[in-house]
Amino acid sequence: MRKFDTKVQHLKYKVLREVARVAWQDQLLEKMPDIPKIIVPTDTATMRCCVYKERAIVTERIKLALGGDQSNPNVIEVIDIACDECPVDGYSVTEDCRGCIAHRCEDVCKRGAITFDEHQKAHIDKSKCVECGQCAKVCPYSAITNRKRPCQNACKVHAISMDENKAALIDNNKCIACGACVYQCPFGAIMDKSFIIDIIDLLKKSENNTKYKVYAVVAPAIASQFTYATLGQALSGIKELGFYHIVEAALGADMVAYEECKELAEKGFLTSSCCPAFVDYIEKQFPQLKEHISHNLSPAATIARYIKKTDPTSKIVFIGPCTAKKMEFQKEQVRPYIDSVMTFEELQALYDSRDIDITKLGEDVLNNASYYGRIFARSGGLTDAVQQGLKERDLADFDYKPIACDGIEACRMALLRASKNALPNNFIEGMACVGGCIGGAGCLTHGEKNKNDVDKYGMLALEKDISSAISLMNL
Amino acid sequence: MNITVCIGSSCHLKGSRQVVEQLQQLIAQYNLKDQIELSGKFCIGNCVNGVCVTVDEQLFSVQPDNTEEFFHNHVLPAFQS
Numbered sequence: 001m002r003k004f005d006t007k008v009q010h011l012k013y014k015v016l017r018e019v020a021r022v023a024w025q026d027q028l029l030e031k032m033p034d035i036p037k038i039i040v041p042t043d044t045a046t047m048r049c050c051v052y053k054e055r056a057i058v059t060e061r062i063k064l065a066l067g068g069d070q071s072n073p074n075v076i077e078v079i080d081i082a083c084d085e086c087p088v089d090g091y092s093v094t095e096d097c098r099g100c101i102a103h104r105c106e107d108v109c110k111r112g113a114i115t116f117d118e119h120q121k122a123h124i125d126k127s128k129c130v131e132c133g134q135c136a137k138v139c140p141y142s143a144i145t146n147r148k149r150p151c152q153n154a155c156k157v158h159a160i161s162m163d164e165n166k167a168a169l170i171d172n173n174k175c176i177a178c179g180a181c182v183y184q185c186p187f188g189a190i191m192d193k194s195f196i197i198d199i200i201d202l203l204k205k206s207e208n209n210t211k212y213k214v215y216a217v218v219a220p221a222i223a224s225q226f227t228y229a230t231l232g233q234a235l236s237g238i239k240e241l242g243f244y245h246i247v248e249a250a251l252g253a254d255m256v257a258y259e260e261c262k263e264l265a266e267k268g269f270l271t272s273s274c275c276p277a278f279v280d281y282i283e284k285q286f287p288q289l290k291e292h293i294s295h296n297l298s299p300a301a302t303i304a305r306y307i308k309k310t311d312p313t314s315k316i317v318f319i320g321p322c323t324a325k326k327m328e329f330q331k332e333q334v335r336p337y338i339d340s341v342m343t344f345e346e347l348q349a350l351y352d353s354r355d356i357d358i359t360k361l362g363e364d365v366l367n368n369a370s371y372y373g374r375i376f377a378r379s380g381g382l383t384d385a386v387q388q389g390l391k392e393r394d395l396a397d398f399d400y401k402p403i404a405c406d407g408i409e410a411c412r413m414a415l416l417r418a419s420k421n422a423l424p425n426n427f428i429e430g431m432a433c434v435g436g437c438i439g440g441a442g443c444l445t446h447g448e449k450n451k452n453d454v455d456k457y458g459m460l461a462l463e464k465d466i467s468s469a470i471s472l473m474n475l
Numbered sequence: 476m477n478i479t480v481c482i483g484s485s486c487h488l489k490g491s492r493q494v495v496e497q498l499q500q501l502i503a504q505y506n507l508k509d510q511i512e513l514s515g516k517f518c519i520g521n522c523v524n525g526v527c528v529t530v531d532e533q534l535f536s537v538q539p540d541n542t543e544e545f546f547h548n549h550v551l552p553a554f555q556s
Contacts, residue, residue: 215517245483245518310516367484462488472482472495472515 003228003348005445008188011047013349014039015058016194019065020353023200028066035062057082061191068193074172075193075326076182082189083167086149090131096143097121105135105144154184156408157281174284178277178408178432179323179441192323192441195340196350202315202339203242212313213244217300217338218366219320220250220377221437223457224450225344231457232363237351238319239364249320250369250461252303253376253385254469256296261389263294265398269426271415272382274298276328277432278411286415297337298328299376304337306473315339319347321440324432343442367462370469374458378451379406379436381458382429385466392467402427407434476511476553479529483518486525491515493539494526501546507554 004010018038022031036055048054060079063069068077099120106114106122113128114135122144124135136144151168152160159174160181168181168190181190206214216238226234238246256274264270273279273294282289296302304316318325318341329338342350351358372388375381383402390396403425405411411430417423433439438450463469480486480495495515502511519527524536530549537545 247483247517307517310514365484365488367488368482463492468492472480472492 015061016065016349017353064191065194076177078168079189080167084187085166087147089147091146093122094143096141104138108134108138150184151181154180176277176280177324177327183441199340209244214315216243216246217249217318220374221321224438224453229359233358233361235364236361237356237358240356248369249300250373252299254370254373254466255302256299257385257389258466259296260294261386265395270294271428275431277324278430301334301337321437321443323441344444345442370463370466371458371461372466377437377454380404401425404429406431478513479516481519481527482515485522489525490539491526494542497542
């Protein structure tokens with residue numbers, strides 16, 4: 001019955017839940033000051049030095065739940081006072097050094113940074129060390145460790161440094177809002193801004209979908225989430241919150257796959273455009289490859305555009321595993337179609353803010369997309385879908401040489417080679433999160449089974465191929 | 476004339492694609508392409524009686540196996556007078 005991977009997620013969730021609860025009641029201003037005491041009720045500190053600090057941090061979390069710092073365009077923000085200023089000494093020799101004779105560490109160090117004291121124990125000269133890590137690799141006692149901040153370790157685009165007070169500092173020119181640091185910080189000092197207040201407002205002002213209709217576009221990664229209940233129950237919960245209708249983002253994925261294979265065949269080399277963090281990464285780090293990014297909008301934006309075509313006054317909320325989507329929907333090309341974004345974490349908070357126990361609800365259905373659209377949620381899915389698209393559009397002659405990259409490091413390797421014309425592939429599927437969207441920072445849980453869950457969900461699709469799924473889109 | 480077929484999940488599972496395909500065929504067969512605008516919409520709000528089809532705002536419940544009958548009774552007469 002466990003809902004989250006970590007207690008940090010749970011803490012963040014509790015704040016979102018309480019903020020949402022008072023927002024539904026239109027008592028945000030009156031009741032907001034009470035929330036820190038609801039989250040930290042006793043006089044015994046359990047997380048920090050004292051309850052006052054704990055409550056002060058909760059107050060900061062409330063600000064983020066309300067949308068965060070308006071002057072900061074990034075959706076990922078550091079809560080300065082929550083940052084524990086973890087040590088950053090990099091590679092250092094621990095007590096485990098036995099003072100051996102072999103001195104492999106010394107031999108492997110090209111910089112001559114290893115010295116020995118009178119007990120033959122190793123020391124690293126920080127002025128010479130370049131943090132290559134070779135000494136740590138060769139030490140037979142694993143006596144050399146790399147003390148790096150978890151946030152910096154998680155941030156594969158190297159956007160995190162320290163400010164003058166040693167708190168984490170995010171460089172917005174590098175950050176791609178993937179949320180890896182949000183998920184990895186053991187103190188929960190980095191958070192994604194929330195738009196749940198806007199979403200609650202959208203739902204309320206629709207007056208039960210009479211003024212306009214509010215649609216939820218749900219990412220296929222949902223198949224691996226809310227596993228303490230069924231998918232059908234999670235969907236019923238979304239309707240219970242006041243959404244008029246739920247549409248699969250995977251249907252947008254089918255539409256994208258259908259177009260992307262043609263674009264690939266025409267251009268000869270392409271990168272995917274589905275993952276907003278990956279797109280942002282190319283734009284920031286490999287601007288010379290920008291022209292090769294597929295011109296398709298993301299699946300979520302594609303299906304949202306279609307919904308707005310059929311229902312121009314509608315409002316659309318994307319629900320998924322992704323924090324980068326919170327950046328994407330604010331882009332000029334996407335803003336007309338997607339009105340707001342929330343994560344699965346936030347959806348859980350919204351359920352509970354209304355005391356909706358989804359395990360008690362009936363089963364709703366969600367079935368628009370094909371198997372191929374649905375497997376976009378995991379690494380390799382998009383690659384398979386483009387292959388299928390080529391087949392369905394009689395483009396099977398095209399010499400398709402895809403590479404599926406999950407995690408920014410894998411993306412970086414492929415992009416680096418592409419930028420030097422040394423990549424043997426002609427299609428790069430890029431997903432910033434390891435495993436694809438199922439590894440997204442906004443997921444409640446991350447596990448080995450998630451990929452299987454997505455594949456199983458794919459098999460349940462009524463439509464077996466892309467053309468059938470999108471045939472209705474061409475009306 | 477505007478014919479809108481619900482393509483929401485519930486109706487989709489009841490066969491809205493088949494209904495659309497048959498309607499497209501019938502419209503072509505009777506040369507009504509210029510006179511009928513066929514479109515899709517996510518959820519017309521009567522999921523229990525899907526597949527929901529509206530003909531100029533009037534709601535009908537159609538299934539793949541009675542689409543032709545529906546077309547002859549509720550669509551064609553408007554063009555035969």
